[in-house]
Amino acid sequence: MDARTRLLNAAGPIFALHGFTRATVREICAAADVNIASVGYYFGDKLGLYRGVIAQIRMEREAAFPVPEQVESDPRRELYRLVRTLLSRMLSSDVKTGNDRWEMDLLLREMQSPTPVLAELVRDYFEPMLDRLKSVIGALLDQDASTIEVEQLALSTVGQCLYYRVSGSVLGILIPAQRRQEHYDIESLSQHVTAVMLATTDQTGLRKYKSELVDMNLTVLGSNAKPSINEN
Amino acid sequence: MDARTRLLNAAGPIFALHGFTRATVREICAAADVNIASVGYYFGDKLGLYRGVIAQIRMEREAAFPVPEQVESDPRRELYRLVRTLLSRMLSSDVKTGNDRWEMDLLLREMQSPTPVLAELVRDYFEPMLDRLKSVIGALLDQDASTIEVEQLALSTVGQCLYYRVSGSVLGILIPAQRRQEHYDIESLSQHVTAVMLATTDQTGLRKYKSELVDMNLTVLGSNAKPSINEN
């Protein structure tokens, strides 16, 4: 195999495991069975190699879990498909090998310590998915739903999905292994998240509770006579 | 001020900004106006200093945004308070100074690259909040709600809140600054998240949509005759 691609393949998991800085080119080159100077030769420097890895896994994951085509007649079913794709991208990795899920770890590190790469990643990878979610949620809501309302709901959807990836380490401590395996797989979570969003976008749902909430809040504020201060 | 506490204060933002490894003791000591050898003198080594910082910010944030006492008669209002506390802990920092929100960044880094510190952090900081959420959501649902259902809903709540912190960098690219300031403050988001969860926990809500979903899903699978394969 080409030394360049061997380097690319070896770098991915190591960058994901240790982050960009902590990952050393020596460790990567040893894993790729390649001389240390090769990263300079093929990618200019360490950051160039990193860019290459990011670009590669983005293509891979778009191919493995593409945004479903817009053929669903029922927006509810389309929402389910989108959520499932989202969760698959978050939690799953190569379907064939069943390998570790290092790709998403890498993207999360990029979100936490952004490099110039993040902007294009958002533009090409996250935004299309968010737009699709907005369009489906818009279809589920009444026509006079505000842009911001639809957007917040789309973000709530992504947020729930992302959470199960971000706090994997925390969930590992909070939730016993058996229950985790039984109830926190992609299928169960897809159904759960979709159900939450369907219940929320029901005509009688969100707006009713939001106005209820405003009333409640005003009552609290009124009885306390402190209109703008944090009450926690 | 004591050199020890000066060190502790200076280390927090720097650890949060660069992560444990990238943060150098030289930079921290320079910011604290302290000799390099002091970290060894007071904390043993760099990791000891890190532990000290984590312990300190946990105490600070618990004092600044305590879990509300269980005095609310209306579970809906209690849910709102819990969500607001959660979002405050995520998004806000020192109320007086209005400083940067570096504390949560640090906790997130700990979640992503866990050290032995994470376990106690989960036990003392996350778990009590999650238990409270479970109890409120259990009160909102009908009595025969399963444990796992309540837990998933509680995690969905936390997930939505956490998302606005985790993907701060992404939101900065996706959403224009003005709209972000107007609609993505703590108050707006608290109302939004609470409304979503109230709509979902309505008696007629979640379970209805979940069974609907199962029907839909079975239909899809049946027409494709591929029962167990990922259809994305």
Added chain:
DNA sequence: AAATGTTTTAAACAGCTGTTTGGTTCTTGT
């Protein structure tokens, strides 16, 4: 077979890292 261009190699470089040393200054109790 010779020449040209490409790829690979071991070694060295300069710089930064956390930690330690041994001595100095300051504080405290008697």
Added chain:
DNA sequence: ACAAGAACCAAACAGCTGTTTAAAACATTT
């Protein structure tokens, strides 16, 4: 005032970092 201990300091240490060098090995073309 003086001794004992705590606090602090500049300097050096050993190790690892990304990157570069210049030569060797290989491949391809003439």
